[in-house]
Amino acid sequence: MKVRARGPKQAWKEDFESGPTRDDGIETSTISGVPLRPLYTSEDLPRRPEELPGRFPYTRGIHTSGYRGRLWTMRQFSGFATAEETNRRYKYLLANGQTGLSVAFDMPTLMGQDSDAPTSRGEIGHCGVAVDSLADMETLFEGIPLGDITTSMTINSPAAILLCMYIAVAEGQGVPASGLGGTLQNDILKEFIAQKEFIFPPGPSMRLVVDSIEYCAKEVPRWNTVSISGYHIREAGSTAAQELAFTLADGMAYVDACLERGMRIDDFASRLSFFFDAHIDFFEEIAKFRAARRIWARWMRERYGAQDERSWKLRFHTQTAGVSLTAQQPELNIARTAVEALAAVLGGTQSLHTNAMDEVLALPTDRAARIALRTQQMLAYETGVANTIDPLGGSYFVEALTDEMERQAEAYFKRIEDLGGVIPAIEASFFQKEIADAAFRYQQELEQKRRLMVGVNEFTVDDEPPIEILRIDPKLEREQVARVRGVRAKRDQARCSNALNRLRKAAAGTDNLMPYILESVRAYATEGEIMNSLIEVFGIYTETAVV
Numbered sequence: 001m002k003v004r005a006r007g008p009k010q011a012w013k014e015d016f017e018s019g020p021t022r023d024d025g026i027e028t029s030t031i032s033g034v035p036l037r038p039l040y041t042s043e044d045l046p047r048r049p050e051e052l053p054g055r056f057p058y059t060r061g062i063h064t065s066g067y068r069g070r071l072w073t074m075r076q077f078s079g080f081a082t083a084e085e086t087n088r089r090y091k092y093l094l095a096n097g098q099t100g101l102s103v104a105f106d107m108p109t110l111m112g113q114d115s116d117a118p119t120s121r122g123e124i125g126h127c128g129v130a131v132d133s134l135a136d137m138e139t140l141f142e143g144i145p146l147g148d149i150t151t152s153m154t155i156n157s158p159a160a161i162l163l164c165m166y167i168a169v170a171e172g173q174g175v176p177a178s179g180l181g182g183t184l185q186n187d188i189l190k191e192f193i194a195q196k197e198f199i200f201p202p203g204p205s206m207r208l209v210v211d212s213i214e215y216c217a218k219e220v221p222r223w224n225t226v227s228i229s230g231y232h233i234r235e236a237g238s239t240a241a242q243e244l245a246f247t248l249a250d251g252m253a254y255v256d257a258c259l260e261r262g263m264r265i266d267d268f269a270s271r272l273s274f275f276f277d278a279h280i281d282f283f284e285e286i287a288k289f290r291a292a293r294r295i296w297a298r299w300m301r302e303r304y305g306a307q308d309e310r311s312w313k314l315r316f317h318t319q320t321a322g323v324s325l326t327a328q329q330p331e332l333n334i335a336r337t338a339v340e341a342l343a344a345v346l347g348g349t350q351s352l353h354t355n356a357m358d359e360v361l362a363l364p365t366d367r368a369a370r371i372a373l374r375t376q377q378m379l380a381y382e383t384g385v386a387n388t389i390d391p392l393g394g395s396y397f398v399e400a401l402t403d404e405m406e407r408q409a410e411a412y413f414k415r416i417e418d419l420g421g422v423i424p425a426i427e428a429s430f431f432q433k434e435i436a437d438a439a440f441r442y443q444q445e446l447e448q449k450r451r452l453m454v455g456v457n458e459f460t461v462d463d464e465p466p467i468e469i470l471r472i473d474p475k476l477e478r479e480q481v482a483r484v485r486g487v488r489a490k491r492d493q494a495r496c497s498n499a500l501n502r503l504r505k506a507a508a509g510t511d512n513l514m515p516y517i518l519e520s521v522r523a524y525a526t527e528g529e530i531m532n533s534l535i536e537v538f539g540i541y542t543e544t545a546v547v
Contacts, residue, residue, distance in 0.1 A: 009041060027450045030284040031442065032239035034404055040396035046403055053389045057297040059290050059402065061348040062313040066389030067380075073351040074376045075152055077319065079104030079129035080363045081476045082483075083139035086129040089369075090144060096370055097377060102152040102353060103140070104128035105162070110197050112158040114528030115480045124477040127363070128154075132484040133526045137165040138172065147175040151182040152227070152317065152351075157199040159186035160212050161530050164518040167220065183224035183273055183317070186212060189250040189422060190229045193431040194236035196543070199531065202423050204538035208513065210257050215514035217268045224273040226254055227317060233431075234277035235323045237439025240288045243277060244405055245412030246431055248295055253422040255304060265304050269311035278340040278347075279321040285340070286392060287401035289347025292316070295406055317351035318344035325360040329455035330467055333357040338375050345385055346392055352376055362469045429544060484526060491524040499523040500533045507537040 006014070016038065029035050037044075051057070054064030063069055076098055079086045090101055105128040108120035114132050115124050124130045131137055141151075146169065155162050163184050167177050188205040191198040198205060213225045230238075230247030238246065251272060258268055274292065278285050296314035300306045320340035325333045334357050341354045354372040356364030364372065380386055392398045419425040426432075445451040452458045499520040506516045513534075520530050 009043075012039070025450060026452065027445060030240070030401075031279065031281040031451075032241045032284060032408070033441075034241075034284070034401070034408075040400055042396060044396045044400040045394075046399055051393070056301070056309075056312060058293040058313055060390040060393045062293065062315060062350075066348070067345075067386035068389065071380050071386060072345065072349055072376075073100040073150070073317075074098050074373060074380075075100035075102045075317065075351050075353055076369060076373055077102045077104050077154065077353045078369070079106070080127075080470065081125035081129065081472050082480055083129060083131065083136045085125075085476070087140055087142055087144075089366075090140075092366065093369065093373065094144075094149075096373060098373055100150045100152065100351065101144070103154065105153075105155050106130045109158070109162075109527065110155055112161075112199055112527060112531030114526050115477070115484050117528055122477075124480050125472050130480045131162065131165070131527065132480070133487045133524055134165050134168050134521050135483070135487050135524065137162075137169050141166075141169050145175075146170045146173055147179050149181075152185075153182070154185045156185055156188050156191050156195075156197055157205070158527055158531055159184050159188075160208050160514060160517050161521065161527050163212060163216075163223075164514065164521040167518060168521050177220045178222070180220055181222040183227045184212065185227045185229060185275070187226055187229045187250065187275075189253060189426070190232050190247070192426045192541075192543070193233060193246060193250075194238075194435065195232040198541050198543075200534065200538040201541040202426065204507075204534075205541075206257050206423075209254065210261050211512045211514050213254070213258055213268050213271070214261060214263060214512055216271065217263070221271075223271065224315075225268070225271050227273050227275045228254065229275040231275050231277045231319055233435065234279060234321065236435050237323075237442065238435045239438045240279065240281065240284050241405055241408035242412070242434055242438060244288050244292055244295075245409040245416075246434075247274060247276070248292065248299075248409060249413060249416050249422055251296070252299065255300075256421075259304075265300075265306045266308040266311050269300060269304075269306055270308060270313070274314055274316035276316050276318050276344075276349075277321050278318045278344040278349075280324045280336060280340060282339060282343050283398060283401055284405075285343040286347045287398055287405045289316070289318075289344070289349065290390075290398070290402045291405035291409065293348070294402070295409055315350050317353070318347070318349040319353040320344070320355045322355055322359060325355060325357070326453060326456050327360050329461065329464060330357050330360065332455055333360065334371060334375065337372060338379075341375055341379055342383075342385065345379055346390075348390060358467060358469060361467075362471070365468050365470045367468070427544075487524055487526065496520070496523040496525045496529075500525055500529060503530065504533050504537060507534055 051059045053061040053066055078089050106125050107123045109131050113120050115130050153162055170180055216223045216225045228251045230243040233246050234243040293314045297312040300312045320337045324336055337354050344352050354375045356368035356372040358368045416425050503516040503520050
């Protein structure tokens with residue numbers, strides 16, 4: 001009887017199955033729940049033409065030269081207390097090698113409230129900088145030439161107002177709007193889905209976003225008008241696959257809304273950018289970034305008919321996962337952040353924010369912020385990862401996982417389409433339920449120790465020495481309240497009132513609101529006054545509770 005010789009793969013399989021097996025109950029699937037085989041081989045490599053960087057569908061990166069041509073922008077998210085304090089932090093970070101600015105606003109500013117509003121008490125300057133009027137924005141960027149640097153602003157419901165303030169500050173510096181570069185988050189859909197900092201109902205909220213896209217296409221052409229954000233969706237508890245699918249679905253909803261306005265796709269699509277989370281599941285995150293580029297390129301070219309290659313290219317900023325940081329043994333957060341930042345870089349991000357080790361406890365101290373920035377600099381200049389483009393391209397495992405991320409995202413697109421689109425799906429609480437279910441599953445896995453968090457549910461210590469924490473001086477709140485009242489007392493009141501009246505009238509019609517908001521900003525109307533003028537017309541949205 002002839003005995004057939006074992007092939008190498010069959011021999012390995014039999015040896016593996018007869019060998020020792022780790023039996024510790026720890027999940028071997030990704031955090032998204034994708035089952036992983038112990039080994040990937042050439043049989044798992046997708047059958048498709050070879051993909052190259054800078055070529056459709058951009059799986060391997062949107063630039064031909066990758067980081068050989070230009071490193072990613074190191075953009076730390078910064079803002080606390082008052083405009084004066086934050087201005088000092090910006091200059092500190094720029095002096096330490098940061099290459100772009102990113103503004104974190106405090107909660108009253110994010111919610112369109114002035115610092116002297118009763119609801120602002122105790123919140124001023126605690127999670128970001130307080131900006132009430134053009135006067136604060138002027139102080140925030142004093143001595144920083146806006147024509148020479150790009151700025152990212154993380155704000156949504158009042159985004160149009162803060163952008164107009166930035167444009168007005170630039171005018172004061174002699175920089176035309178056409179010379180400004182930067183990014184406005186301006187992603188109201190993810191507010192309804194995850195972060196919950198919405199104010200107006202979805203309809204007028206989308207109108208404001210489209211108004212800003214339309215205005216910037218003509219007047220601020222270098223500005224990224226929406227940073228479509230998966231970060232907050234992920235931080236709310238979604239899986240990587242949900243983050244990918246829901247974020248791209250939001251992006252397509254903005255495209256649809258602009259097309260309904262009558263805009264040409266190639267007049268605005270290249271100025272839509274994305275913002276993703278880099279979580280701790282290293283390979284899944286890399287696959288997510290690669291799949292995002294491929295899906296967006298295909299949809300923009302084939303579904304929307306974009307002709308300009310710039311419209312096909314998905315550009316994105318990444319922040320390491322705040323939700324992965326732990327209050328226990330916080331120094332370990334430096335290592336977590338380094339791993340997550342490496343995933344972002346290997347995934348081809350254009351811009352990166354690395355979290356500081358103490359951000360789970362408070363806004364970062366100068367020292368913690370510097371360590372976070374130095375982490376990026378080490379990756380860029382010491383590790384060699386920037387020397388080869390998409391170095392994991394062709395990896396059996398990474399390519400297979402990229403395909404799986406794409407497959408799961410496409411399945412979600414079908415479900416969202418069946419619900420009538422993104423806004424009907426929001427109103428049906430579809431996204432909210434999916435995220436809540438995913439967060440619940442993950443929490444169960446932690447509690448049952450099927451996933452370990454070092455220092456939290458395993459490898460704990462009894463006594464931990466306290467670390468330095470940044471504390472906001474209460475007197476700064478009093479000073480900010482006095483400052484906004486001082487602005488109201490000194491301005492030309494008739495000019496301000498007339499501007500706000502014209503804004504209300506325009507809001508009741510169909511005009512693009514950006515010129516009216518800019519006029520109000522120039523008259524030193526406060527953010528709260530502008531928002532309240534719009535609320536009089538648009539109303540306030542109340543969400544249906546998810547059970």
